[in-house]
Amino acid sequence: MSEEQIKNLEAQFEARIARDEKIEPKDWMPEKYRKTHIRQMSQHAHSEIVGMLPEGNWITRAPSLRRKVALLAKVQDEAGHGLYLYSACETLGVSRDELYEQLHSGKAKYSSIFNYPTVTWADMGAVGWLVDGAAIINQVPLCNTSYGPYARAMVRVCKEESFHQRQGFEIMMKLANGTPEQKELAQDALNRWWWPSLMMLGPTDAESIHTEQSMKWKLKRKSNDDLRQQFIDQTVPQAELIGLTIPDPDLKWNEERQSYDFGEINWDEFWQVVKGHGPMNKERMKARVGAWEEGEWVRDAAMAHAEKKQARKQKQAI
Amino acid sequence: MSDKKNWPLWEIFVRSKNGLEHRHFGSLHAADAEMALENARDVYTRRNEGVSIWVVESKNITASNPEHNGEMFEPAQDKVYRHPTFYDLPDEVKHM
Numbered sequence: 001m002s003e004e005q006i007k008n009l010e011a012q013f014e015a016r017i018a019r020d021e022k023i024e025p026k027d028w029m030p031e032k033y034r035k036t037h038i039r040q041m042s043q044h045a046h047s048e049i050v051g052m053l054p055e056g057n058w059i060t061r062a063p064s065l066r067r068k069v070a071l072l073a074k075v076q077d078e079a080g081h082g083l084y085l086y087s088a089c090e091t092l093g094v095s096r097d098e099l100y101e102q103l104h105s106g107k108a109k110y111s112s113i114f115n116y117p118t119v120t121w122a123d124m125g126a127v128g129w130l131v132d133g134a135a136i137i138n139q140v141p142l143c144n145t146s147y148g149p150y151a152r153a154m155v156r157v158c159k160e161e162s163f164h165q166r167q168g169f170e171i172m173m174k175l176a177n178g179t180p181e182q183k184e185l186a187q188d189a190l191n192r193w194w195w196p197s198l199m200m201l202g203p204t205d206a207e208s209i210h211t212e213q214s215m216k217w218k219l220k221r222k223s224n225d226d227l228r229q230q231f232i233d234q235t236v237p238q239a240e241l242i243g244l245t246i247p248d249p250d251l252k253w254n255e256e257r258q259s260y261d262f263g264e265i266n267w268d269e270f271w272q273v274v275k276g277h278g279p280m281n282k283e284r285m286k287a288r289v290g291a292w293e294e295g296e297w298v299r300d301a302a303m304a305h306a307e308k309k310q311a312r313k314q315k316q317a318i
Numbered sequence: 319m320s321d322k323k324n325w326p327l328w329e330i331f332v333r334s335k336n337g338l339e340h341r342h343f344g345s346l347h348a349a350d351a352e353m354a355l356e357n358a359r360d361v362y363t364r365r366n367e368g369v370s371i372w373v374v375e376s377k378n379i380t381a382s383n384p385e386h387n388g389e390m391f392e393p394a395q396d397k398v399y400r401h402p403t404f405y406d407l408p409d410e411v412k413h414m
Contacts, residue, residue: 026384073364080361087345090327096347097324153344160365299349303323306350 017217022148025091037147038092040219045085046103046110050284052078054118063121070167081157088149104289113200115278122175122189128168130197136161137231141221176242191247199270201228232260327376328354332368340372
């Protein structure tokens, strides 16, 4: 194809997206569109998979059966969400094996929030309420993104995600209304998860390298700073409602903007965690790679069994 | 030990309730059809989304090429006489 022809195709492609048409796997697309989508969708899938680890940590120690079934169901949903997203990603011609390899080798990123430890039961509340809350704010606009398989996966993810946030808030509410020790547990979890949750919505607009192109492709509909403001405005009243204090002395309602002003985010910490120096980066990767490697014999055995069954069937047919 | 045989990819179709058609829900990897059904149950019907599942190995699907959409689908565009509104009827004929 000549350069002229490619330019022409690209112009048509951008026009389709501008008209809100969806792009499907076999349609022509610019190489950059394909690559950007593989990067974002796989990063998203990896986050779901690694995101199971901090919560899996508490399944056996959930304080009641009600909490345990909810947590189990939530972690199972995350596995499901990872699978929806991996298979959506595979429609762009990358294999599941390559995607796993990128995660395990550290080439691909996942959400930095999962590199923080879950040290008390209250963390299950804070993670559901804040981390899933921030994730929902990020994900809802993606239900309308331009790439069909991604948009369809996101519709399902968003539908399932709302229970995650509610069960987390319920845990926090219960603890906040409990004994002084329980309330302290809830406040401590909020103190530790608040800032990482704000960072989770991504670097400030000035620092975000992918925003402009992603906006054009509808991979992003609002900037990181707008999403963060939305998250803060919606979460502060929820904290007040259950009598917890947001750990930010500069947090103040701004009458003019009809929004909360908030304190400085420690971006050094964010970049440190992204670069692999968070409290749990090594631990998470070790658990993930370990699960994959120790499961190899099971995958091989299943394949061998399937082949044997197939051969037996063919023999009978003769 | 493993000679690297990856589980093949399967396309999953789910009938959400009787009276409706099976609809494409997504795909997943599984060693064989039976496992694909079991995995599809866990991945795609955790909240009563289905009463029946079909699984088809992805490599068995033949798809039309969007680059040929012109010759494939455009011929239908100028055949307005295939639609009821093409035919002029007097207003007195109410339902036809």
